[in-house]
Structures are given as structure tokens and as C-alpha cells.
Amino acid sequence: MEEPPGQTVVAESDGVIAGSAKMGPNRPGRGSHVATASFLVDPARQGQGTGRALGEYVLDWCRREGFTSIQFNAVVESNAPAVHLWQSLGFRIIGTVPESFDHPRHGLVGMHVMFRYL
Amino acid sequence: MEEPPGQTVVAESDGVIAGSAKMGPNRPGRGSHVATASFLVDPARQGQGTGRALGEYVLDWCRREGFTSIQFNAVVESNAPAVHLWQSLGFRIIGTVPESFDHPRHGLVGMHVMFRYL
DSSP, rough: OOOOOOOEEEEETTTTTEEEEEEESSSSSTTTTEEEEEEEOGGGGGGSSSSHHHHHHHHHHHHTTTTTTTEEEETTTTTTTHHHHHTTOOOEEEEEEEEEEEEEEEEEEEEEEEEEOO | OTTOOOEEEEEEETEEEEEOOOOOOOSGGGGEEEEEEEEOOOOTTTTTSHHHHHHHHHHHHHHTTTTTTEEEEEEETTTTHHHHHHTTOEEEEEEEEEEEEHHHHHTTEEEEEEEEEE
């Protein structure tokens, strides 16, 4: 569970937890105006809008908390639905760290740093 | 102090600590083949090779420990000596997160993600 000033939330669907997100400052001190977040969605519930709902919640929360931007540090490049979801929510790819994730099926794939202003 | 499998080291000059570095995996699990490190140099001893000595030590240590690459997550872009040092040690800039560091003199400046294979 993310400690304050961050927080952890769950997405509920028919009384069942479909996913979760944690969010907070990406760095302490002089980098603490930039938020970050990470997400989990139940594999049985992929493609049903849980990630989008959590992402929209996170963006709202970050704005309310006064963050000026948000950064994802490690979006697996082979996870096209996630990359497209974040792009549709206004994120762009800052850069890709090559071969930084050892994917169980695809082998070594890159991870994107993604960013947007708030 | 960085916990194993990482470690923290100091650079000593004439019996005085001139700087320190900590190093270890950048991420757990499927990202743990990529190292990261961070550095501190005594401001009174800038420009005397302490950062370079620590950097070279870190690269050797990472190779010995079997990491396949190393990533710095947040190199302040206005810190030209640091950026040039890492470039001279084989790092390249993967991307720059804009306005992510609130510099006491320069205001909001970007931070580079830097990377090299080992």
C-alpha cells in the first residue's frame, strides 16, 4: 500500500475487485511535483475498461493534489493495449530503455518512460 | 545504505570521504538484469575525478555481478559535468522528462534517463 502523500485505490465491479492503482510523487524533494502511478488489472477482466477507469481516476487525483505532470517509469513496450490506453489519455513516450524487461513469452523487450503534463 | 544484492561504497582521498555511490538492480523480478546507481560527491571536491572513479567502479561491479545493462533514471540536464561524465563512460540519453527537477538556481529543468549496455 502506498503511504501518504500517495494512495492506493481499487476498482470494483459487481462487488469484486477488478483492479488497483497506486499513485504518489515520483521522487522526493525537488522532483516531488511530478507524480507517478502503477496499475494492476485482473487478467480475467482485461479489455473491460478497468485500466481506463483507474487511469482517469489517477489523473483527476494528481490534478487535485497539485502535481504538474505525471510520469510512468516502465511501460512494457509489447503491452500494446497499455501503451495505447496511456496514449489515449494524453501520455507520450519520452524514451524506451532497450531489453529492460524479460517477458515470459516475448523475451527481452523494452520499457517506455511515458509522460504528460496535467 | 543499499541492501544486498546492491551495495554502497565510498571514495576516499587522503583519509577523507570525497564521495559515495550506491548501486543495485533498477527493478525487481523481470527487470532485475538492469542495474542502476546514484552518486554523491563532496561539493568542495568537484572536478577532481571522484565521480569518474566511482562511475568506473560501478561499471566494473555491475559487470562482475552479471547485469547486462545499467540505467540512470534522473540525471539533471543542467548538470553538464555529470551528463558529460556519463557520456564519456559510454552512456547515452534515452529521453528527457521535461521540467521534472526544481533546481534552486535554474528553476524547472529536465532530467535525463541515461543507459548503456555492459
